Amino acid sequence: MTSSLLLAVIASGFIYAITPGPGVLAVFGIGAARGRQAGAGFLCGHMLGDVVWCSTALIAIVGAREIGSDAFNILGVLSGLYLFWLGLRAIRSKPRDGDEPQGPARNPFWHGILFGLTNPKAYPVAVATFTALLSSRAELLTWSMLPGLIALSFLGGLGAYAILIGIVGARKVRNWYQRHELAITRVCGVMFIGFAINALLHAVPGLVGNKA
Numbered sequence: 001m002t003s004s005l006l007l008a009v010i011a012s013g014f015i016y017a018i019t020p021g022p023g024v025l026a027v028f029g030i031g032a033a034r035g036r037q038a039g040a041g042f043l044c045g046h047m048l049g050d051v052v053w054c055s056t057a058l059i060a061i062v063g064a065r066e067i068g069s070d071a072f073n074i075l076g077v078l079s080g081l082y083l084f085w086l087g088l089r090a091i092r093s094k095p096r097d098g099d100e101p102q103g104p105a106r107n108p109f110w111h112g113i114l115f116g117l118t119n120p121k122a123y124p125v126a127v128a129t130f131t132a133l134l135s136s137r138a139e140l141l142t143w144s145m146l147p148g149l150i151a152l153s154f155l156g157g158l159g160a161y162a163i164l165i166g167i168v169g170a171r172k173v174r175n176w177y178q179r180h181e182l183a184i185t186r187v188c189g190v191m192f193i194g195f196a197i198n199a200l201l202h203a204v205p206g207l208v209g210n211k212a
Contacts, residue, residue, distance in 0.1 A: 001145060005137045009149050012133045013156025016126055017050055018163065019192075020090075020185045026115060028178065030108055031168030039168040041108035042115075043161045049116020054153045057126035058146060061134065065141045069206055072138050076203030079131035082124060084196035090189025095182055132195035135202040 018024070023046050031039035064071040116122070130153070134141065141149075167173045177184065 001148060002137070002140060005134070005140050006152060008133050008137060009130075009152040010156040010159075012130045013050075013054060013153030014160045015133075015156075015191075016054065016129045016153075017157035017160035019125075019188050020181065021121070021125075022119060023115060024164065027164060027168060030111075034108070036165060036169030038108045040165045042112035043164060045109040045112025045114075046116035047157065047161065048113050049119065049122060050157050051150070051154055052117065053119075053122040053126045054130070054157070055150050056123060057130050058149050058153065060127055061131055062141050062143060062146055062149070065138050066143065069138075073203040073206040075127070076131055076135050076138075076199045077207065079128035080196040080199035080203060082128045082196075083132055083192045083199065086125070086128070087189040087192035087196060090192060091186050093182060093185050093189070128199075129195065132199035135199045138202075 027039050027042050027046075030042045061072070061075065064075045167177055
């Protein structure tokens with residue numbers, strides 16, 4: 001495994017975990033209501049869902065690569081279009097109507113597990129994010145790498161969660177994030193569009209070239 005592939009997988013896990021979404025909003029609600037320990041408990045439970053969805057996404061990506069370049073390129077195009085759509089939605093986001101993120105259940109850990117495993121957007125976002133960031137290194141992907149890829153994505157997600165726990169526990173940082181939540185979401189939207197363009201630039205020429 002090359003260093004560029006290693007860094008790309010870690011970055012994919014990190015970006016997937018830290019990008020603003022339902023899980024991030026929920027942990028801020030829990031942290032505000034019950035503090036850092038409860039927020040950390042929620043994230044530890046939520047991590048199980050992240051591992052499941054990232055693992056299945058990587059299995060799909062490696063499987064598509066093993067089936068053939070066309071299958072991976074088609075996946076790349078679909079992922080690029082999906083990320084582009086997500087990016088546009090994020091850029092066009094509007095302020096929430098003063099409603100606070102969902103508060104915690106009685107047990108934040110079990111609430112996090114349920115939240116992570118039942119998020120309907122988790123799998124397509126994971127596939128799209130990993131495909132976009134790994135598209136330029138697709139030829140390196142093999143089944144034998146799968147355990148290492150999953151471990152590296154977990155490491156990236158762990159780093160993201162460490163940052164989120166720190167933010168939830170620091171009142172000033174948490175307040176700053178909440179004040180600038182809309183701007184952060186829009187910046188993430190621009191980032192997603194960049195990933196989408198990268199995925200399309202690698203996938204479309206491959207499809208067109210194979211048909212020519």
